[in-house]
Amino acid sequence: MRIYFLAFCAGVIALRFIPALPAPHWLLLLLLCALLLLRKLGWLAVFLLAFCWASWQATLLLNNRLVDEWDGQTVWLEGQVAGLPQWSQSATGQPVVRFELLDAQSRRTELPSRIRVSWYNPPLIKAGERWRLAVTLKQPHGLLNPHTFDYQQWLTSRAIGATGSVKTGERVRAGRGLAAWREALRDRLLLALPDTPARAGVIALVLGDGSGLSRAQWQVLQSSGTVHLFVISGQHISLVAGLAYALIAWLQRLALWPMRVPWLPVACGLALLSALLYGALAGFAVPVQRALIMVAVVLFWRLRYQQLASWTPWMLALSLILFYDPLVVLQPGLWLSFAAVAVLLLVFAWRLGRWPWWQVLTRAQWAAALGLMPFLLALGLPVSALGVIANIVAVPFVSVWALPLSLLGAGLLFWPAAAQFVLWLAAQSLTLMWHVLELGVSWQAAWNAPYLPWWVLLLAALAVFLLLLPSALRPAWLVLGLFIPLLWPPLTHEVRPNRAQIWLLDVGQGQAIVVRTATHTLLYDAGPKMGGMDAGEQIVWPFLRGERIKQLDKLVLSHADADHAGGAEAVLQRLPVLQRISGEPERHQHWQAQPCSEQSWQWDGVRFWQWQWSQATEGNEASCVLLVQAQDERFLVTGDLGVNGERALLDAQPDLQVDWLVAGHHGSRTSTSAEFLQHLQPSAVLISRGRYNGYGHPHAVVMQRLQQAQVKIYDTASDKAMRIDLGAHQKIWRMAQQRAFWRDGVQE
Structure with a gap:
């Protein structure tokens, strides 16, 4: 079987x-x-x-996704708000709410069954309500770079067929059903809880709604390896079911249970009912559904008096979940939750005799931290060296104290005075735990591993498996040998002397370019910081970390606009930068940036030349220009330099010709003139821009110029991140070449 x-x-x-x-x-x-x-x-x-x-x-x-002809179009539609709306603030301080719409309908076209939308400066939105909205719809897609989050994969795993931004709308019907009840419970909890950051933790424990946790709180949880404690997962569902089961078992052991009533079916039934009620509090989200299936299988196995240490219930639960929702394989939570249970089954299957409680706790946390490490590395998630100690303290604290207190406080809301006291106690307890975790994280941060080849991860997984076996079954020399590639992994993209590796990252409506030689690295622009997105933190830094770049020799900010320099702060906080250059140094004095004076230098046989128009009167025209030459192949980027600046550049370099050109100002009609193209004679032009930008980039006039010049056009909106091996005279490599069914669809 x-x-x-x-x-x-x-x-x-x-x-x-x-x-x-x-x-x-x-x-x-x-x-x-x-x-x-x-x-x-x-x-x-x-x-x-x-x-x-x-x-x-x-x-x-x-x-069921949005069809091409409605991509980017504004449509009036009607749908029901699913789940709890997530409220936050934009970079400019505007309130913004994000939520999903179910059963969206429009008179003009057939719509996907699930749509995720955002609304800036919205009215009050409640779960379960039905709204009529004017939404600018977009096909599900996202930015795509090496070593970063795949948003399109996440949307696919949640069965979201379109995204959109709401322009206006009106409420059609008040909220009803489970979603509205959860919204009302959240409102009552917020009123009863003290106004402290810890109240977001109480809401997360009761309702599984982590939207109130700040970015700093999430970082503390990730760095300490305790994220699983604040999302309603298998651990929470199992705990509630276990408490209900233990109550009946305790009564039976004390001979307080009626002899005529079999206690085991009642215990299993009460445990399942408790788990279902807690799952309803969490809105039956996908992780909760997984947990409920696992708990139901375990309880069924126990009802048959079967051994719970058997692998059969584990495989049965996994099979049921995969049958119910095959696309769950795209969610990291599936791999981590079942891997954690498998590790515990493996460890406790070798147990001889009865272990004391403290030994069970320490071995479980040690084994889980060690066993999940290969999965965390494969998924690009941080590995916390503090995780074992943090979980030994936090798991029993949350499970035995904070979670029961939070649930008790929610259950006492009909008695406001008692509820406020219990919830205050839960919030104070979580505040204390936050302080302890913050101290631990400040002492030992999590390890963000670079990109690792699959065979290195496979050897690490085998080494971990051997470590989980009894000591008599694992030769120490073999375990150490298997870990060597993980500690000293091979380089994946080694740059040879006299060549340069150039990455144009996909940062949306902005620009970020990484130039590497054999021993040096330069970052030209750092992407945007706007609309709640920080490209420096979410794209540039993860990319540099994944490529094992530990230091920037030079950071060049073409000018100070947010779409070019917005992500610089996040990069500067995480990496040492030896030299900082800016086209507008007066606006970057806090970074001690030097002016973009004309100069040339050489790294590892690769020549660099930077230049700025001396008569520039505004930011775009002051853009710092960078030319890179490896052997006889040239790459040029001009920032947001306009036509007049381009003409001045040609006057400064009359013989300038290039192979690769980044279109100025994201393809704006004020840059990349016909004269400029005719003089430079590039073989290919790269455009860095957002797919749905509101500026109309690239402009139709510029695209016509490029077509008339008969150059190859590459666009981050469709080609995603791109790599040029300058000096090798090879074709450009595009991230879009990494095919996956959620991006490439069905074979013809």
Whole structure:
């Protein structure tokens, strides 16, 4: 039986790694093959059936996305607010709310069943309400760079078929149902809780709503390895079910349970009911659904008097979850939750005799931290060296004290005085825990690993598996040998002398370029910081970390506009920068930036030249220009330099010709003139811009100029991040070449 469970899980998980979904006729052929193999090779037939099921479900989801002709169009629609709206503030201090719409309908077109929207300066939005909204719809897509978050994958895993921004709207119907009840409970909790940062933690424990936690709080949780304590997950659901089960078992052990009533079915039934009620508090989110299925399987196994240490309930729960929602394989939570349970099963399966409680706690946390490390590295998540100690303290504190107090306070809301006292006590307890975690994080930060090849991760996973076995079964020399590639991983993109590796990152409506030689690194612009997005923190720094860049030799900010220099602060806080250059140094005095004076230098056989128009009168025209030459191949970026500045540049360098040119000002009509193109004669032009920018970049006039010049055009909106190996005279590498079914859809 187990081999069929494993075959089914493998078939669904295979969906995660295919570049494009099979066409319907190929699925039909695979289905026929599976039916023919059922009698002789049952496990292979189950694998094929599972793969066909997962592929078909994914195909239905992709076909439910917004169609091309309505991409970027504003449509009046009507839908119901799903879940709890998430309130925050934009970079300019404006209130903004983000929420999902279910069953959206429009008279003009058929819409996806689930849409995620944002609304700036909105009226009061409540869960469960039905609204009529004017929404500018967008197909689900996101920025795509190496070592960074894949937003489009996240949208696909949540079955979101479109995103949008709300222009205006009106409420059609008041909230109703479970969602409205949860919203009302959150409002009552906020009124009863003291106005401290810790109250967001209480809301997260009771309702699974972490939107109130600040970015600093999330960073503390990540650095200490305790994020799982503040999202309602399997641990919380299992704890509530376990308390209900223990209550009946305790009564039976004390001979207080009536003999005529079998205690075990009642204990299992009460435990499942408690878990379901707690899941309702959390709105039955996807992680909660996973946890409920796992708890139900375990309780069923216990009801049959079967051994809970068996791997069968683990595989059965995983199979049920993958059957219910195959696209859950795209969510990191699936891998982490089931990996954690598997590690504990592995460790406690070797237990001899009865361990004291403190030994159970310490071994469980040590094993979980060690066992999850390869998965965290593979998913690009931070690994906390403090995690074992932090969880030994925080897990029992939250499980035995903070969580029961929070739930008790919520249950006492009908008695305001008692509820306020209990919730105050819960908030004060969490405040104390925050201070302890902050002290620990300040002493030992989490490790953000660079990019690691798959074979290094595989060896690390094997080493961890050996460490989890009893000491008599693991040779120490083998474990240490398997860990060596993890401690000293090989370089993936080594740059040779006389060559330069140039990355144009996909930062939306902005610009960020990384130039690497054999021993030096230069960052030209750092991306935007606007609309709640900091490209320096979310894109540039993760990219530099993933490429193992520990120091910037030079940071060049073309000028001070937020779309070019906004992300610089986040980079400067995380990396040492030896030299800082700015086209507008007077606006970057706090960074001790030097002016962009004309100069040239050489790194590892690669020549650099920077220049600024001396007669510039405003920020764009003051852009610092950078020319990079490796052997006889040249790359030029001009920032937001306009036509007059381009003419001055040609006067300063009459013989200037380039192979690669970054379009000035994101393709604005005020840059990249026909004269400039004719003089430079580039082979290719790169455009860095946001797909849905409100400026109309790139302008139709500029695109016509480029087509007339017969140059190749690359655009971050479609090609995503790009890499040029300057000096090698090779084709450009585009991040869009990394195919995945949630981006590439169904094979034709």
